[in-house]
């Protein structure tokens with residue numbers, strides 16, 4: 183593919199399994215295995231914004247960490263600019279990009295910004311550490327200057343006043359800005375923001391997302407955001423022409439341009455998420471209990487996911503065939519940018535002859 | 541499945557009958573820096589059978605208001621003012637004058653409360669069933685009939701009573717525990733349910749499932765619901781009326797439809813533009829500049845004046861009283877009618893209609 187030179191991170195058929203087993207359980211043979219991510223492929227390009235949406239436990243964090251080299255996949259491959267990240271780490275084959283450089287280029291902002299800042303350090307101190315590690319050659323003065331400049335970038339003026347504070351002296355929104363600033367200090371190619379926006383009060387979210395967009399223009403970063411809220415995902419992705427990916431129990435079930443996902447959701451699960459997203463339109467306010475368009479409101483246990491299409495236990499469109507066969511993500515648009523994993527997309531699929539179970 | 545629905549039916553049977561009257565309620569804390577007034581002379585009426593949404597950013601005083609409703613402000617906070625309850629049959633009374641014993645009874649049997657984070661509300665060493673039994677026992681209710689009602693409530697909330705009642709809290713998912721807590725809070729058939737951020741920390745899908753179940757319960761059991769949240773879009777689809785809090789006071793109260801359609805207070809208008817929302821055009825959305833006031837140091841005039849584009853001398857000097865915008869819609873702003881003219885916003889210009897083109 184000609185695009186490959188502009189792809190920052192490429193994940194191919196990635197699977198991540200966790201086995202939570204004590205020695206005792208292993209001996210008894212009842213190892214508990216969770217397939218947190220199951221056969222997911224995704225290319226993240228330069229300057230691209232992708233938001234992953236799905237319920238908790240569906241593997242968003244695990245997949246995100248795999249994309250930034252913080253989680254080793256148990257199957258498939260993750261490449262940074264063509265270099266397999268784990269080959270670089272293990273020194274396998276010809277390593278063109280050393281692991282530390284990859285780690286520096288792929289940064290993460292956590293959901294809880296407070297916990298990622300050392301409570302006993304001033305902001306200046308906290309931000310100096312990674313900078314010292316990465317750029318040992320620069321002097322104290324230049325380091326501080328860079329930090330001040332960055333604080334100004336993330337809207338914290340006067341920078342010197344904020345730099346001397348401790349984390350508890352900052353609001354949640356301010357802590358989140360610091361976390362973003364710290365990630366940017368490394369001049370990364372990709373930032374994983376794991377529920378970094380949904381942790382904020384609704385009235386502060388637009389501000390944070392606008393800031394992230396501004397910085398993207400400034401620093402040419404790509405973002406992989408994680409959210410359980412389609413309205414935030416839409417704002418963050420659509421404003422800069424990005425994509426939304428929908429995950430369900432370890433699978434990527436739909437992906438596409440934000441506008442498509444919101445206006446024309448194709449996967450039955452995406453439609454459920456769309457239903458769940460309030461539309462604050464006074465002329466269409468509904469009242470009477472409009473029932474959730476799912477057969478069960480609780481998500482199945484990820485340790486014991488349903489067979490076939492994993493959504494079949496809740497899907498309003500499920501038929502017998504969905505219990506046994508696993509739908510593959512198939513391309514819906516002209517490009518590789520969008521896809522849906524549901525038998526209903528193919529009018530010749532045996533799904534249409536199968537008995538309804540819903 | 542279509543997202544668009546018909547207009548909600550206008551006011552249900554009793555929605556003009558007073559149920560709770562809050563009069564000049566204030567909560568203050570003595571701090572080193574001075575007195576912190578975290579609820580500031582708030583008065584509001586709550587009507588029978590309505591769902592009222594109380595919205596405001598974090599720190600605006602929503603939880604203090606919730607505690608005041610049940611005379612449950614925790615020390616060293618000091619509550620002043622009155623909360624008058626109008627029982628369905630009998631004379632109204634000020635709940636602040638109740639004895640401890642009567643207040644305890646009142647809190648489950650008349651008004652019940654659900655907080656965020658069900659896991660913290662349950663005792664981790666007791667099963668859900670034991671919580672139900674203990675509650676019935678403590679209030680001298682008949683166990684068998686009470687548990688029967690409890691099972692019905694659990695089923696109403698899409699929970700399997702057999703499984704849930706014998707589970708310990710940690711054996712349930714967050715969404716299940718929160719629904720079990722709602723069932724427990726309704727066990728003694730209260731008239732009012734006060735919910736303080738009851739769905740925060742849950743997935744959006746679970747939040748919406750819960751609000752949709754709540755509106756069913758509300759119909760079925762004639763419960764008045766006070767739903768408190770920072771999440772305006774969530775409650776906008778549920779509430780009959782909205783009450784907007786800013787800086788420890790209500791600044792606007794009115795029918796949900798009217799407040800969304802044409803808010804009168806400049807803060808509400810700004811808030812409606814600042815909240816991610818599928819119905820609004822993306823480039824219309826805009827954060828609210830500036831910060832909200834410190835409870836130790838609230839300005840003398842309008843508390844919003846430092847952020848308000850319409851603020852003038854009068855706003856800096858005089859605190860605006862509530863004015864009638866229409867029959868049931870009030871706003872605390874000197875210049876509300878001007879605000880409606882010069883601070884535009886639109887929510888519904890481009891509602892994304894969902895198209896479902898199945899495999900064609």
Ligand SMILES: Nc1ncnc2c1ncn2[C@@H]1O[C@H](COP(=O)(O)OP(=O)(O)O)[C@@H](O)[C@H]1O
Nearest residue numbers: 200216218237238239240241242243244245484
């Ligand atoms: N380190 C781990 N060890 C064992 N199981 C894990 C671990 N991390 C995640 N899981 C499990 O993997 C599944 C996906 O988790 P996660 O990626 O955190 O989902 P999400 O971010 O969508 O909520 C869950 O069932 C979770 O319990």
Ligand SMILES: Nc1ncnc2c1ncn2[C@@H]1O[C@H](COP(=O)(O)OP(=O)(O)O)[C@@H](O)[C@H]1O
Nearest residue numbers: 569576578597598599600601602603604605835
């Ligand atoms: N125990 C306390 N002592 C002093 N101030 C408090 C205490 N609890 C809350 N506050 C303050 O009261 C104000 C209102 O808080 P709260 O009602 O919890 O807001 P909300 O629920 O809208 O987020 C906030 O400024 C908060 O900092």
Ligand code: SF4
Nearest residue numbers: 491494497504524525
């Ligand atoms: S494959 Fe079947 S169960 Fe899965 S989403 Fe499509 S219709 Fe539903």
Ligand code: SF4
Nearest residue numbers: 842845848855873874
């Ligand atoms: S009273 Fe004045 S400052 Fe306050 S909201 Fe109204 S116009 Fe703005």
Ligand SMILES: [Mg+2]
Nearest residue numbers: 242243244376
């Ligand atoms: Mg996660």
Ligand SMILES: [Mg+2]
Nearest residue numbers: 602603736737
């Ligand atoms: Mg609160």
